Amino acid sequence: MVALVLLTTQFAAASTLESVSSGISIADERRLGDRIARDIFRDPDYLDDPVIADYLQTIWQPLLMSARIRSEISPELNAAFAWRLLQGRDRTVNAFALPGGYFGIHLGLIGVVSTKDELASVLAHELSHVTQRHIARMLTRQSEQAPWLMGAMILGALAASKNPGGANAVIVGGQAAAAQSQLNFSRDMEREADRIGFGVSTEAGFSPLGFVSMFEKLQQSNRNNDSGNFPYLRSHPLTTERIADMKSRLPENVVLATSGSLEHGMVSARARLLANSTVDGLRNWYLEVSKQVAAKQTRQERVASLYGATLAAIKLREFSKARAYADALGLMIADDDAAKRQWRYLSTELAAAEGKPDTALSLLASVMPPKTRAELLMWVSSKVITGQAAAAADAAQLWLVDHSADAAMWQQLASARAAQGRLIAAVRAEAEVNISRLDYATAVTRLKAAQGLSKANARPDDHIEASIVDVRLRQIEQLLREQAVER
Numbered sequence: 001m002v003a004l005v006l007l008t009t010q011f012a013a014a015s016t017l018e019s020v021s022s023g024i025s026i027a028d029e030r031r032l033g034d035r036i037a038r039d040i041f042r043d044p045d046y047l048d049d050p051v052i053a054d055y056l057q058t059i060w061q062p063l064l065m066s067a068r069i070r071s072e073i074s075p076e077l078n079a080a081f082a083w084r085l086l087q088g089r090d091r092t093v094n095a096f097a098l099p100g101g102y103f104g105i106h107l108g109l110i111g112v113v114s115t116k117d118e119l120a121s122v123l124a125h126e127l128s129h130v131t132q133r134h135i136a137r138m139l140t141r142q143s144e145q146a147p148w149l150m151g152a153m154i155l156g157a158l159a160a161s162k163n164p165g166g167a168n169a170v171i172v173g174g175q176a177a178a179a180q181s182q183l184n185f186s187r188d189m190e191r192e193a194d195r196i197g198f199g200v201s202t203e204a205g206f207s208p209l210g211f212v213s214m215f216e217k218l219q220q221s222n223r224n225n226d227s228g229n230f231p232y233l234r235s236h237p238l239t240t241e242r243i244a245d246m247k248s249r250l251p252e253n254v255v256l257a258t259s260g261s262l263e264h265g266m267v268s269a270r271a272r273l274l275a276n277s278t279v280d281g282l283r284n285w286y287l288e289v290s291k292q293v294a295a296k297q298t299r300q301e302r303v304a305s306l307y308g309a310t311l312a313a314i315k316l317r318e319f320s321k322a323r324a325y326a327d328a329l330g331l332m333i334a335d336d337d338a339a340k341r342q343w344r345y346l347s348t349e350l351a352a353a354e355g356k357p358d359t360a361l362s363l364l365a366s367v368m369p370p371k372t373r374a375e376l377l378m379w380v381s382s383k384v385i386t387g388q389a390a391a392a393a394d395a396a397q398l399w400l401v402d403h404s405a406d407a408a409m410w411q412q413l414a415s416a417r418a419a420q421g422r423l424i425a426a427v428r429a430e431a432e433v434n435i436s437r438l439d440y441a442t443a444v445t446r447l448k449a450a451q452g453l454s455k456a457n458a459r460p461d462d463h464i465e466a467s468i469v470d471v472r473l474r475q476i477e478q479l480l481r482e483q484a485v486e487r
Helices: 002-009 017-022 026-042 050-069 075-080 107-112 116-131 134-141 147-162 164-169 176-182 187-203 209-224 231-235 240-248 262-275 279-290 299-315 319-332 337-353 357-367 373-385 389-402 407-420 423-436 440-457 460-486
Strands: 084-088 095-098 102-106
Touching: 026 075, 026 084, 026 095, 026 102, 026 134, 050 084, 050 107, 050 116, 050 187, 050 262, 050 373, 095 116, 102 107, 102 116, 107 116, 107 262, 116 134, 116 187, 116 209, 134 187, 187 209, 187 240, 209 240, 262 279, 262 299, 262 337, 279 299, 299 319, 299 337, 319 337, 337 357, 337 373, 357 373, 373 389, 373 407, 389 407, 407 423, 423 440, 423 460, 440 460
Parallel strands: 084 102
Antiparallel strands: 095 102
16 A cells, blocks of 8 residues: 555645536545545455554544535535545555545554644645545546546556556556656645644644644654655655644744653554564564563553553463453553553453453443444454344444444444344344445445345345345446446
8 A cells, every 4th residue: 555655745735626517526536536436445454453543533533524624625515526535554654645525644653643733734744645635636637548547547547556467457557767757746745734734733733743743744754764654754844844834823822842641652652563473573573572671661662561561461362361461451541531542442452352252341341332333343253252232233223324334343243143033134233334435336236146045935024135236226327337438
């Protein structure tokens, strides 16, 4: 996924938003974004870690609300675009925007930032590229290139990042070199994203220091490391002028110093671990903990090390070590409610990995009903395992009323319905997993399988579900036909 940063970093400039009206439409931009996102969902490096996703949403939702209040997001754009964050299992320090309101964030970026405010500065910058329709403005400027050809070139850049030879199968007409030269945000667009992103971030309640400290951190990283691990820096040129511009926007009495929360340290450790979950990578976390005795680490660093060691031990199935680390971690964060929430979920993960769903449910009992998506996913899963599928299905279904694109929750609902013996509903939920990931061809196959079940051995209470299947099949077949036309 690293090569997709090209999309946010190498676009040619157009002068005004008004010029977009004569070029690519909002609907076309969304369809192009869907096409690219569909391939990202299939990428082995794509993941949806509920803990990291929940943490990102505590930043993302205030940013979106701030952008709406500031009228950066028009009602038309708000309704048409996806506004979805996609996680990438990549250690590079990177984030990117895609057409149609999709945003990618690498675990490497989450792992390197020191504060939530720094992460907010990156997301606000990328959000502003989309709200100002920089992508559409580029496509309008490059009018000789059809949007779908541009999409193919972007996907080719993605393929080239993993297998240079494989890019030829994706890039139309062998235009790999053209992808880099034609997909460039101008310096004016970068400055605009800085300025608007700064306003969006600060009005959302994040510290203005986030922009300054993030820029300075990446600039220092560029001086010390030119190995290719910081594409966000190289693709978003951090000139002294841009840093000075951010500093000039700070209130006079602001002290240029930031400190991270314990919760942020824990989530950052999780991101670093998931980005490198080889056996050697996991065991290195044990060494991190052992260094605490000799090194003068901050409290946040000690907490992060213990969190990482606990999660590593869980994944290595060394449960006695995991419990010991978790107990030590619990004592260290006992006075911090946000950190305690992260610790409670980590302990729930440990109980689930040990095959103790009752213990997992008891840990979640203090937050009933579950207050986060991660907690709800774990609660639903544990309820199914303990023979309480009806309660699990009801909770999952209620969540999906407002979060219909949540593939992970649809998967949990499918498990719950299967445990209830409601096979038509289970297969339909599996189809919704594919729909959430824009894989309409597979969804059609699953919906037809559900239709077959309803004709073969439907239960008396399945007629409503069978009707839903029929409607959804017609809807998704239409979307599949539209996809075929786009190609």
